[in-house]
Amino acid sequence: MQAPRENTDSDASPGFVSDYLLYLLAAASDAASAQFHQTVRAAGLRVPEWRVLACLLDEDGAMITQLATVALAEQSRLTRIILQMEKRGLVVRRGDAADKRRVRVHLTPQGRALATDLVTQAKVHEAVLIRRLSGGDGARLKPALRSLLEVLEPSMPETAPREMHQKTGSQVIENMD
Amino acid sequence: MQAPRENTDSDASPGFVSDYLLYLLAAASDAASAQFHQTVRAAGLRVPEWRVLACLLDEDGAMITQLATVALAEQSRLTRIILQMEKRGLVVRRGDAADKRRVRVHLTPQGRALATDLVTQAKVHEAVLIRRLSGGDGARLKPALRSLLEVLEPSMPETAPREMHQKTGSQVIENMD
């Protein structure tokens, strides 16, 4: 509360938000996804449904919980989404013999065809997008994002962190409320 | 349909999704935001409400539509969110004298105090996060994201594209459905 600039209109001073990492991430994700998500919608799918299909193409028979993680959706939502997808004939749910709590989700031929088609389109879209980025940014972006995810993720047991007996790992980011 | 690898369990082949730019963006945004958004929740705010406050600190008296854009939320949602925030005493809505369709949103002292506090925390959180990124990734990320946004955004009339009379501008990204 110092300079009472009235800021009547057409100011657009840089400000905090437009340079805030979390905003840049969200805005970039939103804007980039909006493009391809139109294609997804046109195929009659909602975004998490598309993610599920892509996921299952990578790993058929995934469990609901895994799919929820990758599709960035909550478990109860995923449960309902999978039920809907089953009704539409895109996937089938099968109980896991070894662990009867689990539900394994498999692509139907129809689901696989749709998934394959969309993944192909996604790859093209991605290539075009990256090509349009000036200079090295296209090349830099993915590694930087992976680096960020590594720092943030609860470090999946894949490439397991052997020999780490003192509980130093997975310390919570300090400075948070 | 060639190698019928049964992929029974514990495979985790790299796959498409985990290297797909749009997934990396969404996952990184989600993971990074999750951290700070806990603080936001603890302050009794939902995410778009926090964005509105931050926004208004940058530009008090913004219109609903502007806020919707920056808060990455739809207009009708923003309308309702602003109404709720007004009830809570965080903002006030004032009609624009010049254009009576517009609603100008202003911070109350209470809203400003909360916004200021959260922005301070956000800056700290951001700094910590960037510092934790290995090597140059911390420095590379923001420019790369800005570059991406530039490519994607409908190029705001700021730094306006004068002399563009043939309708070549704003061509849609090709290769999309």
Add this chain to the structure above:
DNA sequence: GATTAATATATGAGTTTTCATATTAAATGA
């Protein structure tokens, strides 16, 4: 091996969010 804890999925219920459209006001243009 009975008891307790943890995991995986499902579901009821309330809240949010979206979609289409209404409403009001300004801009355009004939």
Add this chain to the structure above:
DNA sequence: TCATTTAATATGAAAACTCATATATTAATC
């Protein structure tokens, strides 16, 4: 100026989403 189009916000109703918790099953502990 009057009609037409565009812009800004609001709103009803349907769909989607979240939260807490139920249920079923496996793992752990004693």
